[in-house]
Amino acid sequence: MRGFEKILISSFGSGDINLTYRLNLKRIMQEYPVKRGFTKTLNETVAREMRQCFGTEPGQSNGHYQITFGALHLLDISIGKEGKSIIVKTESNRDAEDSVIIDTNRRFRLFLDHVTGYNSKERVKRAKSVE
Numbered sequence: 363m364r365g366f367e368k369i370l371i372s373s374f375g376s377g378d379i380n381l382t383y384r385l386n387l388k389r390i391m392q393e394y395p396v397k398r399g400f401t402k403t404l405n406e407t408v409a410r411e412m413r414q415c416f417g418t419e420p421g422q423s424n425g426h427y428q429i430t431f432g433a434l435h436l437l438d439i440s441i442g443k444e445g446k447s448i449i450v451k452t453e454s455n456r457d458a459e460d461s462v463i464i465d466t467n468r469r470f471r472l473f474l475d476h477v478t479g480y481n482s483k484e485r486v487k488r489a490k491s492v493e
Contacts, residue, residue, distance in 0.1 A: 391451045393442060395488060397479030401445055407477055408439050408448065415473040432466035433458035448477060 396404060408427050412420040416437075420427040427439045436453040458466070475481050480488065 390454075391449065393447050393449050394474060394478050394485065395447045395480075396477065400477070400479040404441055404445060404448070404477075408441070411473050411476045412437075412439070415469045415476070432469070433463040434466055434470075437470075450474075 400407065409420055409422070412418070412427055412429055416429055416431045418429050418431060420429050420439075422428075425440055429437050431437060433455050434452055435455050436451070438451040440449045440451075441447075442449055471482055474485065478485065
């Protein structure tokens with residue numbers, strides 16, 4: 363069961379042992395294509411939109427922009443090899459409350475809209491056409 367962490371929960375005197383599984387969201391990586399015309403100033407756009415959408419200054423090292431915000435322990439953005447995509451790595455905070463998760467997700471989708479030039483529906487359509 364790759365990607366899952368087994369957790370043993372003790373019994374309540376009945377002799378039964380209950381096992382549950384929790385998805386281990388260490389790191390997830392996704393590449394998003396960027397619309398033509400948005401690639402010329404991609405580095406500046408990524409930094410600017412991270413500031414605007416998340417309200418925090420991104421750290422920058424080796425071409426990666428990184429922040430910690432809300433339900434994300436880590437949001438790491440880098441530019442794809444040909445400069446026509448962004449590579450997004452995330453590490454989730456499993457203990458975040460639902461309202462924080464919803465707000466973080468909304469801001470993340472807005473960030474992707476502004477940086478890639480594609481809205482959520484267009485990104486899903488493009489992802490399906492690649493498969």
